Amino acid sequence: MQVNLRHIHKRFGAVHANNDINLTFHAGRIVGILGENGAGKSTLMKILSGFQPVDSGEIWIDNRPVAYTGPQAAIRNGIGMLQQDPLDVPAFTVLENFIYGGGDGVFLPRKTAARQLREISQRFGFELDPDMPISQLSIGQRQQMEIVRLLTLGVKLLILDEPTTGISAEQKQVLFDALRELASKDGLTVLLVSHKLEDVIALCHEVAVLRAGRLVGTRNMPATNAQLVTMMFGQQLAPQTRKPLDLVHAPDALVLENVNIRGSRVHIENLSLRQKAGEVIGLAGLDGSGQELMLRACVGLQKTAGGRVRLKSEDVTGQSYRAFLAKGVAFGAAGRLEEGLVEGLTLTEHVALATENATLIDWTAAHKHCEAQIKLYDVRGRPESMIEQLSGGNQQRVLMALMPPSPILLALEQPTRGLDVDSARWIWEQLLERRDRGAAILFSSPDLDELVAYSDRILVFYAGQFFEIPDAGRTTIDEIGRLIGGHFEVQHA
Numbered sequence: 001m002q003v004n005l006r007h008i009h010k011r012f013g014a015v016h017a018n019n020d021i022n023l024t025f026h027a028g029r030i031v032g033i034l035g036e037n038g039a040g041k042s043t044l045m046k047i048l049s050g051f052q053p054v055d056s057g058e059i060w061i062d063n064r065p066v067a068y069t070g071p072q073a074a075i076r077n078g079i080g081m082l083q084q085d086p087l088d089v090p091a092f093t094v095l096e097n098f099i100y101g102g103g104d105g106v107f108l109p110r111k112t113a114a115r116q117l118r119e120i121s122q123r124f125g126f127e128l129d130p131d132m133p134i135s136q137l138s139i140g141q142r143q144q145m146e147i148v149r150l151l152t153l154g155v156k157l158l159i160l161d162e163p164t165t166g167i168s169a170e171q172k173q174v175l176f177d178a179l180r181e182l183a184s185k186d187g188l189t190v191l192l193v194s195h196k197l198e199d200v201i202a203l204c205h206e207v208a209v210l211r212a213g214r215l216v217g218t219r220n221m222p223a224t225n226a227q228l229v230t231m232m233f234g235q236q237l238a239p240q241t242r243k244p245l246d247l248v249h250a251p252d253a254l255v256l257e258n259v260n261i262r263g264s265r266v267h268i269e270n271l272s273l274r275q276k277a278g279e280v281i282g283l284a285g286l287d288g289s290g291q292e293l294m295l296r297a298c299v300g301l302q303k304t305a306g307g308r309v310r311l312k313s314e315d316v317t318g319q320s321y322r323a324f325l326a327k328g329v330a331f332g333a334a335g336r337l338e339e340g341l342v343e344g345l346t347l348t349e350h351v352a353l354a355t356e357n358a359t360l361i362d363w364t365a366a367h368k369h370c371e372a373q374i375k376l377y378d379v380r381g382r383p384e385s386m387i388e389q390l391s392g393g394n395q396q397r398v399l400m401a402l403m404p405p406s407p408i409l410l411a412l413e414q415p416t417r418g419l420d421v422d423s424a425r426w427i428w429e430q431l432l433e434r435r436d437r438g439a440a441i442l443f444s445s446p447d448l449d450e451l452v453a454y455s456d457r458i459l460v461f462y463a464g465q466f467f468e469i470p471d472a473g474r475t476t477i478d479e480i481g482r483l484i485g486g487h488f489e490v491q492h493a
Helices: 041-048 071-076 094-100 110-124 139-152 169-186 197-203 225-233 291-297 321-326 336-340 347-355 363-376 392-402 421-436 448-454 477-484
Strands: 003-012 015-025 030-034 056-061 064-066 079-082 157-161 189-193 206-211 214-220 252-262 267-276 280-284 306-311 329-332 409-413 440-444 457-462 465-469
Touching: 003 041, 015 041, 015 214, 030 041, 030 169, 030 197, 030 225, 041 079, 041 157, 041 189, 071 079, 079 139, 094 110, 094 139, 110 139, 110 169, 139 157, 139 169, 169 189, 169 197, 189 197, 197 225, 206 225, 214 225, 252 291, 252 440, 267 291, 267 306, 267 440, 280 291, 280 448, 280 477, 291 409, 291 440, 291 457, 321 329, 336 392, 347 363, 347 392, 363 392, 392 421, 409 421, 421 440, 421 448, 448 477, 457 477, 465 477
Parallel strands: 030 189, 030 206, 079 157, 157 189, 280 440, 280 457, 329 409, 409 440
Antiparallel strands: 003 015, 003 056, 056 064, 206 214, 252 267, 252 306, 457 465
């Protein structure tokens, strides 16, 4: 199937998200869609997949113009998209979501659906329990379920928005091998929207690069990381350095004493940790290994089954999330539009929710504060913009703008998830400024380079077990990778 985008335009108010985009996608090709956050990548892919209407321009499939509205109509035309934040029903099980999102709706027999789910899951190496509620799955597992569903529906052009977030290196290799086979043998076209340039280099036949809503160029692969960065930003980025703090005499910020945490899939036993003010501790592991469970226990979102949790010298064991917030804890969830932000609210309304304590909101003050935060955090949006209209990078900037300037503890799930290299660097500049003011930072990340670059210490989780790397500056990516696989017999050099 050949797909042509012809003179695509899309505006959101004053923002020209897609400005006269012309692209051709050929059967059997894997194409990387690159650009900084806010460049227009996701908007263009949502137009192609029916999630967004186009303002002007045409989509042609096999030399004929098509006009469709909605993702189901796009799928009937052979085009399907895996969103960065999967679209599913949390109260349903994996199998129920699979059936509900299928072409036959609720009328697809359960046995047939279960067989289809099992067969494709096995091909990709995904471990999906059909009876598991979606609410108990990690973001990575929910992405896997959506990939299986789209392939079952027989799409000929598959759009993947950050598909490798939260899956293991082994799972990624299996996925990439399958995509290569589908492209070469079945003629599937794959569009890979990713900020992981190493994934693009490893998988793609060509790339298309957007900047500020315009197509700035295409090129065949191979290409180096430096060449792709230059295409994306117009220049090379200077290396980022971080000066470690002297933590010897720093007071305690967070103390865990023999903490037990019982999740739906894993249990953590006898976890003890003493984190200093200004210390950065990274948490590594496959999704569901225990790191997110620990993060949420440290902010009152997950009850502990034993042990003590202390903030500074105060025992906060068993207290509510609201109580943790009042004591100077800030939490950032991996699911931006699921837990961190509220779809359907404007930026001003988000600022009001985060800053106004009175029953009656001073909307004039909230609007002015929102304008100031937009300017300070360089958010590409307006006070009246709906949060879901912003790119993932700008949503992350809004989350940073809503966080307190001087917290005791920042607990963050994948703080740079889905961000381009420049936006990720900017996020860490803001975090390290808070670190320099005494905030302890506890964060999880599937990006091993990020863990090594910013952590003072690293805790690696595997099936509820944990291993501490006491000096992140002396470890290697290979060592962390082996530990993530459960090889705790590896000794730290």
